[in-house]
Amino acid sequence: MSNEIAQLLELQSIDQRLTEASERIKRLQRDRARLEDKVVEAHQAHAQRKEDLRRLEHASLMKNLEVDELDANIRAYQHRLDTAIISFKEMEDLAAKIISERKRIGQMEDEALQSMDAIGREHEALAAAETALTERQIELDAAIIDIDSQLGSIDRSIAELRLQRAALTESMTEFLQSQYEALHRKFPDPIAVVSHASCSGCKLKLSGSTIERARGSLGLVACEHCSRIVYVE
Ligand SMILES: [Zn+2]
Structure with missing residues (x-):
């Protein structure tokens, strides 16, 4: 084999290693971007869950306020029944309203209890999810750091290959x-x-x-x- 061929083969080998290195960089950068997306997705999912719980708590509070309002109505009807001079028809109406409002309060109190239970369970689940999220974040961060260190080492070998290439072409x-x-x-x-x-x-x-x-x-x-x-x- 001539010296020229030997030089050309060496140059080709350096170039092939440079190509492989830049392909590895692209792959690693894609992997890195995917990991970063996962971090964002995990946080978004968690934030959504917190927001859902906040809405649930708000709805539950509104329900409690409504119960208080119904309760106030009943007391007002009762007071009118007890103290005002009213027609028999109005007495009947007020008595019917009291019965129906009490019935509604009963239903709403059952619902309020159920939603308080659901809120309590969700608080616990959210606390567990918070811990899992922190662990996931640590894992993803470690994977990203690992990729960065691989990228650093590829950058160094590319710099080394470029020096070798320059020295070789100098002699050609x-x-x-x-x-x-x-x-x-x-x-x-x-x-x-x-x-x-x-x-x-x-x-x-x-x-x-x-x-x-x-x-x-x-x-x-x-x-x-x-x-x-x-x-x-
Ligand atoms: Zn050919």
């Missing part, structure tokens, strides 16, 4: 480098080994003379189909 002729860069824009693997008399890049059969030239050490030989630089191991 400008012509060789420009040949490589032009092919690299088209292929991730611009340098292909001859395998079973074919180009390992495009898999097509090479002519005998191409293989013969690739075997020699005079200049670069291109695949006649895809124009990758071919060499014989």
Whole structure:
């Protein structure tokens, strides 16, 4: 293998590692964004639950106020019955109102008790959910920190690979480098080994003379189909 091919293979290997590194970065950044979404979702769900409980408590308070109001009505009717000089018809009406209001109060008090129970249970459940949320937050934070540390280490290896690449291209002729860069824009693997008399890049059969030239050490030989630089191991 010529020195030129050895240099090109090393350059290709550095470039492939750089590509892999940037793909890993993209994957990790996607994972990181997903984790951050999960943190936000968990907090939103919890905030919604708290808001639902607040509404429940408000509804329960309103119901209690309504019970108080009905109670005040009954006392007012009763007072009128006891003290005012009224017709028999009005007496009957007031008595009927008292009965029906008492019945409503009874129903509403049952409902109020049920909703107080529900509120009590939800307070307990919410406290448990709060603890679970804190634990979840710790887990997600740890996973994000882990991703950040992976990203940091990839950044460092990219910087290292770039230094290696710069040192390598420094030692290559400008012509060789420009040949490589032009092919690299088209292929991730611009340098292909001859395998079973074919180009390992495009898999097509090479002519005998191409293989013969690739075997020699005079200049670069291109695949006649895809124009990758071919060499014989
Ligand atoms: Zn080819």
